[in-house]
Amino acid sequence: MHLRFSDPIWQKPRTATAFQSLFPAGQCVDVVIVGGGILGLSTALHAARLGLAVQVLEAGEIGNGASGLNGGQVIPGLKYDPDWLLEHFGLERGEALVNFAASTADTVFELIRDERLAVPFVRDGWIQAAHTETALKAAANRDRQWRARGADVRLLSRTEIATMTGAQGYLGGWLDRRAGVIDPLAYTSELARVAAAAGVKIAERQNVMQISKNAGFWHVSTESGAELQAKAVVLATNAYTGGLLPGLAETIVPLHSFQIATAPLSSNLAAAILPEGQAVSDSRRILVYYRKSADGRLVLGGRGRMAFPNGPADWAHLERALLRLYPALSDIAIEKRWFGRVAMTPDHLPHIHEPEKGLLAVVGCQGRGIGLMTALGERIASYLSSGDTRQLPFPVSPIRPFPFHAFRQVGVAATIAWYRMLDAFER
Numbered sequence: 001m002h003l004r005f006s007d008p009i010w011q012k013p014r015t016a017t018a019f020q021s022l023f024p025a026g027q028c029v030d031v032v033i034v035g036g037g038i039l040g041l042s043t044a045l046h047a048a049r050l051g052l053a054v055q056v057l058e059a060g061e062i063g064n065g066a067s068g069l070n071g072g073q074v075i076p077g078l079k080y081d082p083d084w085l086l087e088h089f090g091l092e093r094g095e096a097l098v099n100f101a102a103s104t105a106d107t108v109f110e111l112i113r114d115e116r117l118a119v120p121f122v123r124d125g126w127i128q129a130a131h132t133e134t135a136l137k138a139a140a141n142r143d144r145q146w147r148a149r150g151a152d153v154r155l156l157s158r159t160e161i162a163t164m165t166g167a168q169g170y171l172g173g174w175l176d177r178r179a180g181v182i183d184p185l186a187y188t189s190e191l192a193r194v195a196a197a198a199g200v201k202i203a204e205r206q207n208v209m210q211i212s213k214n215a216g217f218w219h220v221s222t223e224s225g226a227e228l229q230a231k232a233v234v235l236a237t238n239a240y241t242g243g244l245l246p247g248l249a250e251t252i253v254p255l256h257s258f259q260i261a262t263a264p265l266s267s268n269l270a271a272a273i274l275p276e277g278q279a280v281s282d283s284r285r286i287l288v289y290y291r292k293s294a295d296g297r298l299v300l301g302g303r304g305r306m307a308f309p310n311g312p313a314d315w316a317h318l319e320r321a322l323l324r325l326y327p328a329l330s331d332i333a334i335e336k337r338w339f340g341r342v343a344m345t346p347d348h349l350p351h352i353h354e355p356e357k358g359l360l361a362v363v364g365c366q367g368r369g370i371g372l373m374t375a376l377g378e379r380i381a382s383y384l385s386s387g388d389t390r391q392l393p394f395p396v397s398p399i400r401p402f403p404f405h406a407f408r409q410v411g412v413a414a415t416i417a418w419y420r421m422l423d424a425f426e427r
């Protein structure tokens, strides 16, 4: 993986170890999981607890993918509100999906508590900050739908959001108290630790090159020569999906999300900026999201260029966004800059595919994968163990590469430019 000019702030716990554990060649395991991010590790942990023999193969190190690089905002829900989900999926599946979506942040914080994961976290909510009247109306609509379901959410006035964020320019917003922030690399590393303790074999630096079927079993081979046989394979490669499964990479648009972290804030600034520790995403089409880290930095992220960054100038748009929100930070140093890949699907929903019995792939978390992939991993594990598709919150869908995928970079760049212009003019 290409990590030039990428210097994240997140830390693996001091006790984190390297993983080099492989089942012996010739032994048939129940499940091979390709990809050691949150989805792969959550699936592995729960599958092992259900009695399955599980091997995780990770091309790099645990946490090298989006799971160890993200913003650490644990936000429940999907891009869509409950009414849309009910309308789109019908009453029964829609209701199950709304309940699943509502529970995803709980799943993360319960795992941290129950498994005693060494993960710095604050659970004090997420603010969706509105900068236009249209965004305020959308927030009111979202608030009505979730409050009707008993969720701990509420609207924020202009004064309240100014006090809670310390930021300039918002008309109001929406607070979702179910959410919180974590150190994502610590979380991913700790998931690996408890999965290994539950019996999962995890091997890093095992780039899977081929998956084939022979005599009813899946054969998985890696670049470094490992060969495994399995009853089932789960592709948990998400935005880092390559050519392992024909057509899969063409079902997603992998976007780059860039982040910056300031030097630790002085006590005066820390008291004025997000004093209660909430996470924030704003309502722009090309949104920025931000939070404070456990060591007192302000961490802000947003869309970045599709090509690999060449140097600090590629993060300049985020520094401008930071100063627009917090002019008082004009003298503060930006100490860290990094990026990772997010998988978007055309319908903005995660997709579960099973092109052949026992070959599963899950892609597309639309930048909200910490809760979603943790909770989905548990469901995928139940499905692997029981074969019962009712365990899966999303319907299994065929792999449908979308047309003009080869031109996605041009399309995304044009869309981003157009959205930036709309954001600049919208009131």
Ligand SMILES: Cc1cc2nc3c(=O)[nH]c(=O)nc-3n(C[C@H](O)[C@H](O)[C@H](O)COP(=O)(O)OP(=O)(O)OC[C@H]3O[C@@H](n4cnc5c(N)ncnc54)[C@H](O)[C@@H]3O)c2cc1C
Residues within 6 Å of the ligand: 001, 034, 035, 036, 037, 038, 039, 040, 057, 058, 059, 060, 061, 063, 064, 065, 066, 067, 068, 069, 070, 071, 072, 073, 074, 075, 206, 207, 208, 209, 236, 237, 238, 239, 240, 241, 242, 244, 257, 258, 259, 301, 339, 340, 341, 342, 365, 366, 367, 368, 369, 370, 371, 372, 373
């Ligand atoms: C910068 C950034 C900020 C984000 N912020 C947030 C946020 O604040 N909140 C939130 O909820 N979500 C956020 N997300 C999204 C979230 O990080 C992802 O949805 C989630 O981590 C996806 O987990 P995953 O396990 O599916 O994929 P990943 O963590 O990307 O794991 C996939 C793994 O597959 C491995 N792999 C790929 N190919 C192979 C192969 N052939 N063989 C072996 N291994 C392979 C990769 O090395 C990688 O480790 C953000 C993402 C990014 C990039």
